[in-house]
Amino acid sequence: MSTTGRTTGRRVVITGIGVVAPGSMGREGFWEMITAGRTATRRITFFDPGRFRSQVAAEVDFDGRRQGLTAHEVFRNDRFVQMAMVAADEAVADSGLALGSGALEGPDPDRVGVVLGSAVGATMRLENEYVAVSDAGTHWLVDPQYASQFLHHALVPSCGATELAVRFGAHGPATVVSTGCTSGIDAVGYGSQLIEDGDADVVLAGASDAPISPISMACFDTIRATTGNNDDPAHAARPFDARRDGFVMGEGSAVLVLEELEHARRRGADVYCEVSGYANRCNAHHMTGLRPDGVEMAEAIRLALDQGRIDADEVGYVNAHGSGTKQNDRHETAAVKLSLGPTAQRVSMSSIKSMIGHSLGAIGSIEIAATALAVQRGVVPPTANYAVPDPECDLDYVPNTAREQKVDVALSVGSGFGGFQSAIVLAHPTRRTP
């Protein structure tokens, strides 16, 4: 079966980046933090985690009002939507595109799309409201007199795409993508496909999740996916290290402005990088388990490179999923070896989850933002908290210190519950295309 990618000659570039991440403020704060190797993991402050197995998370000190949202926007929206709105504001401003009400000289609004990823949507608000309407879990027949009027928004996460479409007057195709922890990569991949296929010229693509709430912590507790390293929160996330014992929950959002290459050129836009390829495969194995061989992720990587007509030996940086679970990091190391061959031994590979935790669906877009900045700036962020090598994870994980390195081609990869594996390829604008 044919496995080619591009359906047209239309190419996609990133012209704007906005980030809401733990431990920092905005895109530049995020970049400064991850290249300094600083961690934002801490004991949970959002609620008393005393009765939970994992008591550590990477929280964002986020206040929607202080980030420019109106009181109404904060009132009606879950935290995941609020963070997406703030990230999108920064991305659009960064792109220089005139979008939104009153914009006279911007792109055709009918040709602007929105693709927002989220693994768990408005879970925090749904839980908080449930506590009220059920009187802390004592009534199965919940009481409507204690209900917010915006619960339909919370029930269906498509509200996130709506808020962005309304905010920027985007009349093109809009959707939320919810493929668990690959949502953030898939959202950027789908957004690129909208442009490639000629259905949009500009797409706001990204992801957002705010899962640091009791039900989310409890459900990862029971399957022991999250860390039990509560005594040293700042060093709890240890991807690829032999002592790793699970991921640290995070939250946040990143939104990118994707733009058709000629559209960006015509207006003289600054380009971070090109989105050269994207692919997704399923392992059809287990909802949460990963086989150590990494075959399906390797397949996704190989296809994504094929789409960009990029040889494995051109890849200089792999932004890893690197969640810090025993099985993930082993699986992913195998997948990179399988797909990149000898290049795997010299490629730089790092996990920023060591610093900002694992924000489920959001992290894929945050990692793409980090990868795009790495390509643009010639600096590779490190894997923090790395001290004890694991014989099964024997690649170059850029331990603890950022590395200056010109990167022509970078990969960002992810795995998610449901058995999903996604890979996206970013290329420097000056990379010579064959």
Add this chain to the structure above:
Amino acid sequence: MTELVVTGIGVVAPTGVGVEAHWSSLVRGEPAIRPIVGFDPAQYGVSLAGQVTGFVPTDHVDPRLMVQTDRWTWMSLAAATLAAQDAGYSAPEDAYATSVFLAAGSGGNEFSQHEIQGLWAKGPKSVGAYQSIAWFYAASTGQISIRDGYKGPSGVVVSEGAGGLDSIGWARRVVRRGTPAVLVGGTEAGVTPYALLCQATSGRLSTATAPEDAYKPFDRRASGHVVGEGGAILLVEEPGAARARGVERVWGEVAGHGATHDAHHHADAAPDARQYARAIQLSLADAGITPEEVDLVLADGAGVPELDALELEALQRVFGGRADPVPVTAPSSWTGRLMAGGSALNVATGLLAMRDGIVPGTAYLDDPVDAPGLDLVQHSRAQQVETVVVLARGFGGFNSSLVLRRPAEERTS
């Protein structure tokens, strides 16, 4: 060039389990909206819903899998199997040749309510190991992929009621990029206490207690809609691949799709129907057909007077110039609105109408509003159907339009 054909349909809906049960219920005009069973909804101000009463999960889902999943996923697993059976499809040797690309809406409601209830009443240790995989929106897609061994690029899109059509739009991109078969559509199971309360906050649910008063799209006495559960999953294939595996029956071609967003307000539809009309126009242009070639429109049929009026305005913008009024029916009126499942079920209904030359009427459409240039179908009728437009809207401003056609070699006109 036709990119996709529908080769299999799996229905789990208030009208029945299986495509023929659904169709005979519609053709006979048997409304599936009834008083809610399973819990007492009195305090939500809503008493009716379209529930899937004839569904026995153990007939379709392994009990070991049932305990890990919500009712929403049981219905998806069942519908996926029915679709594959209907298509005579078994997993090909190349596991990457099949994708699962579904719409989701509200996730695993009953399962999750139970676990959150336990968490707050008893503490974190009462939360079971399966909450992490039962509730989230990708659960059904992931479980189908694993059960059936499908390793192609999987996806989950959420655009409320428009999701079922949008999943087919996205499946075309998957097929263009080399995967020949995709399971699309979706199901929904939100007739549960908390999910019903959440849906009621939209302000669009009818408070009527008699089915004949509750959900009456395009009727002068329309007062909102009724929610339901279930939906449909369809198998769509690249035509050459379908032929190569010797497929015996093609339900129809997916000839065009268009999607837009009102981008007007977080809840209210835009007052001018321009973007809704544009979605329809995009789908016709994509299919390379004119409005004159459309034999039937399956409308979104919100049942909310203002939304009905906007839908008719959009249809008039597109079809108003025709010499003969285009027939418009709203089959959701028989089942209630199934959110992500509803528009997928309407695709099934459109293909059935095409097969049998029967157009189902709109339930309880006793006193239609004025709709110049449009033919609102009150009662089921015999009519040749070669080309169908299926419409869907999602809460917040999503507009989606899909064009289905009888396969070119079988077309009479």
